[in-house]
Amino acid sequence: MNRFSKKSTRPILLIFLCLLLLPMTLTARQEVDKEYTQKILEYTTEKFFLTELVDYLPASPPIPNPKEILGEVIGAPDILHYTDEINRYMKAVAGKSSRVMAFSSGLSDEGKEMITVAVSDEKNIERLKRIKEIMTLLADPRKIEESEADKLIAEGIPIYWITGGLHSSECGSPEMLMELVYRLAVDEKDFFQTIRKNMIVLITPILEVDGRDRYVDTYRYKKEHKDKKTLPLVYWGNYVAHDNNRDNIGLALKLTENMMKTYFEWHPVIMHDLHESVPYLYTSTGTGPYNAWLDPITINEWQELAYAEISEMTKRDVPGVWTHGFFDGWSPSYAFYVAMFHNSTGRFYETFGGTGADTMVRNVGRQSQRAWFRPNPPLSAVKWSFRNNINLQQSALLFALKHTADNHDKFLRNFYLKSKRSVAKATTEGPAGWVILSEKRPLAAADLVNLLRKHGVEVHRAKEEFTIEKEKYPPASYIIRMDQPYSRCADMLLDIQYYNPTDPRPYDDTGWTLGALHNVEIRRIVEQKILDVPMTLLEENVKIQGRMLQPEKAVAFLINHTAENTLMNLRFALKDVKMLAAERSFKVDDKRFNAGTFIIPVEENPSDMASRLKQIVEELGLTAHGVKSMPKVKTHPLAVPRIAILHTWIFTQNEGWFRLAFEKLGIPYSYISVHDIRDTKDLKSLYDVIIFPPVMFGKAQRLVNGISGNSPIPWKKSEKYPHLGGPDSSDDIRGGMGLEGVVHLKKFIEDGGLFVPITNTASIPIDYGLAESVAVIKPTKLKTAGSVLEARFSDLNSPVAYGYDHTLAVHFNGAPVLETGMKAATGGIDLEAMMDSEAKERASGRGSLEDPDVIQGRPHKPPKIKGAGTGIPPEFRDMLNLYMPPDLTTIRVILRFARKEKLLVSGMLAGEEDLQNRAAVVDVPLGKGHILFFAINPMWRFQTQGSFFLLFNAALNYDNLGVGKPKVQSTE
Ligand SMILES: [Zn+2]
DSSP states (O other), X not given: OHHHHHHHHHHHHHHHHHHHHHHXXXXXXXXXXXXXXXXXXXXXXXXXXXXXXXXXXXXXXXXXXXXXXXXXXTTOTTOOOOHHHHHHHHHHHHHHOTTEEEEEEEEOTTSOEEEEEEEOOHHHHHTHHHHHHHHHHHHOGGGSOHHHHHHHHHHOOOEEEEEOOSSTTOOHHHHHHHHHHHHHHHOOSHHHHHHHHHOEEEEESOSOHHHHHHHHHHXXXXXXXXXXXOOOOOOSSSSOGGGGGGOTTTOOSHHHHHHHHHHHHHOOSEEEEEEEOSSSEEESOOSSOOOTTSOHHHHHHHHHHHHHHHHHHHHTTOOOEEOSSSOOSOOSOSTTHHHHTTTSEEEEEEESOOSTTOOEEEEOGGGGSOBTTBSSOOOSEEEEOHHHHHHHHHHHHHHHHHHHHHTHHHHHHHHHHHHHHHHHTTTTTXXXXXXXXXXXXXXXXXXXHHHHHHTTOOXXXXXXXXXXXTEEEOTTOEEEESSSTTHHHHHHHHSOOBOOTTSSOOSSOSOXXXXXXXXXXXEEEOOGGGGGSOEEEOOSOOOOOOEEEOOTTOSEEEEOOOOOTHHHHHHHHTTTSOOEEESSOEEETTEEEOTTOEEEESTTSOTTHHXXXXXXXXXXXXXXXXXXXXXXXXXXXXXXXXXXXXEXXXXXXXXXHHHXXXXXXXXXXXXXXXXXXXXXXXXXXXXXXXXXOOOTTOOHHHHHHOBOOSSOOOBSOOSSOTTOOOSSOBSOOBBOSHHHHHHHHHHHHHTTOEEEEBGGGGHXXXXXXXXXXXXXXXXXXXXXXXXXEEEEESOTTSGGGTTOOSEEEEEEOXXXXXXXXXXXXXXXXXXXXXXXXXXXXXXXXXXXXXXXXXOTTSOSSOOOOTTOSSSOOHHHHHHHHHHSOTHHHHOEEEEEEXXXXXXXXXXXXXXXXXXXXXXXXXXXXXXXXXXXEESSOTTSTTTOGGGHHHHHHHHHTGGGTTTTOOSSOXXX
């Protein structure tokens, strides 16, 4: 009985045990936040815009999900969050979860905090310091043995860095990243556990925090003023709008600096930047040509990760996930090059965005067509929601994270291997090193060296003179060894680029050779013996100590003009001091001083001038030479110009680079809008120089008429929209400079002002008749894009050319191509050539091409008449002059593009005959003032330091630009 009963109790016990265990298994299966989940499903327009990774939200008290902190689920219609809300959420999760940590990444240009969050499992979070140490060691294989590397790879885990919100109008990623942090921190599914266990996910939700807030305000404004015209995002961050993704060469923005700091702290093996544009999810590889300085392993990782995502998403019936197209893969100016430059892999997405948090029917046109790289294309039309965007970004990212986690060992090993191969570069593919020559322009050379150091590149200085590849270099020459971890970065920045014009259309710049653009001589050294030159590593930035020579009894001090940007600081540092510019080069004792040399006379200046000058030249790194007698050279006073940088309300990106350069260099300027031109009758009473940087979409009529609309469009801070406004503000941004502005501008120039239109803003003085002997022409064959080209000074006596050599490398973006002289003045007719009796081509007639033709029925040698021949006959010239613009005889081409054989320095160029010898910088006098046209951009993306001084010379000599004008201008 007992036995039986014992037996019989067994099943009951089992059932009892099962009942006991049941709640435990139920708790092991994580609860779902039903309300949040239901909203995700509601806000997603089609099932195929969901995956099993994001079609629910796990509940995990006490870790707050975004709705609990911010009040709505992520991707809810019409809802966007400000930077401080997003930061608050991230910090709240970090405060509650032992799997999340939040850090400050620094402040933005406008002083807002950028944050970065690390997510992993508890054990990894506890050993973050050690993981960072491991990455630092793997990043520099010179410091470890191979066997140690194996151990470190086994001990370490890869860091995958995701960044969002760089482009403010692409607004989904900062939202999505909040939800992603939450999921990564709390979801207990194996998928998520694998990610947490095998990697650190680093997340910077907003790279452009200033622009994010401005965008959210414009979006809210639009929603709250449906009857009104859309409010454009006039400024994003403080400077360069969309071009904040083109700063990774010049490193000028705070956000770039903060990214560099974050990179070097963590050494993430992958950096992934989130963008929005094309449907539905483009994952970057690119059409090629790919950047030629990257390790092929990096390119392979691009492909590997892209196809891992495409395959997982396509398996789940998500349409329109593709790669290959969109961008080329060539230029290193993008934000993700913070990784690429340093042996990590940088990549990006473009998901379908661009409409804020709206839901609407979207047509995608030709992008719905199938192509080999897009076998499952987007649908031609679909109802699209903000949540769809969140789902796609997040799902694909999770697959990329999982792929990296599953292959954690490989990605770490690849990183180490790439670092090792970078160190080996000096002796494998080469070159062995680069030398930067500093004798001619020491400050510019130092500036380039300091930029390379900012990129993490090691720079050495030679201890003594050395000779290599038949050239002798002085002691203290800068050497960049290619047996260092970041050799590829230096090589990429200093080398020459060749972009074949028959390759796919370039996405951006094709050339960026920094030595050329900084006007600093550099040498590529193949001979490995460079590595044996005795040298010392620079431990800190180069600072040149200036000096004052022979100050005793000096009647004047001379500072040679070498077109170094610091000279501009000198002028503004001693505003009250009279300075003269030498109009020709001259010699004192045996030293040659260039045209433009600053001459500072003692007599006409305050008594403390010499001591102040000494202090300032020492600080700026300049050399002042005291002389006992005034040099015998013609001079004119150097102005302290009141400079204005002019902006439109249409587009502020390109002028932002000018402001940035002026501010970085500490040069004062006024920031004015086209409305100031419209409303100020006497501009010359306020400014001496007005610079008008390029404006996209800026044909002359648009620049003059500006933004249209029936009611005022304000761009200003208010209680309701605290982030609008700035850097410039207005109650109403409608309208351009207006015809009255053109008149004011004309008067400004005639009164003695200098107007400097850069590239396409040339259309205003040309189309409105302020200059007639300059025209913009449309070349038929020219093919170039963001290339570095050689220009030569055709008029070295112009003050604009002071301090320069005969040639200068310049940045040219393909337009405008300028015509100058007679053809420009007559709209394409070359009267001189028409009147030229010496015909260039022979008429049909007897004999070969070289033989003379013979007219029949008369002696075949006509009599020789003195004075006959070429050109317009004098009797016509007088009358013709009535119909010709006065500037035909006063125009002065200062800088020309080189002849075609010499034109290309770096980048892409075809049809060069369309550009050769054409004007790059032209001076057109008008009244007492001048218009100085730039076909090139002298202040491009903080990369063209070598051509800054063209602008500075023009400004310092604005009231003496006519100096040195040759009697007959070469028309070659
Ligand atoms: Zn973007």
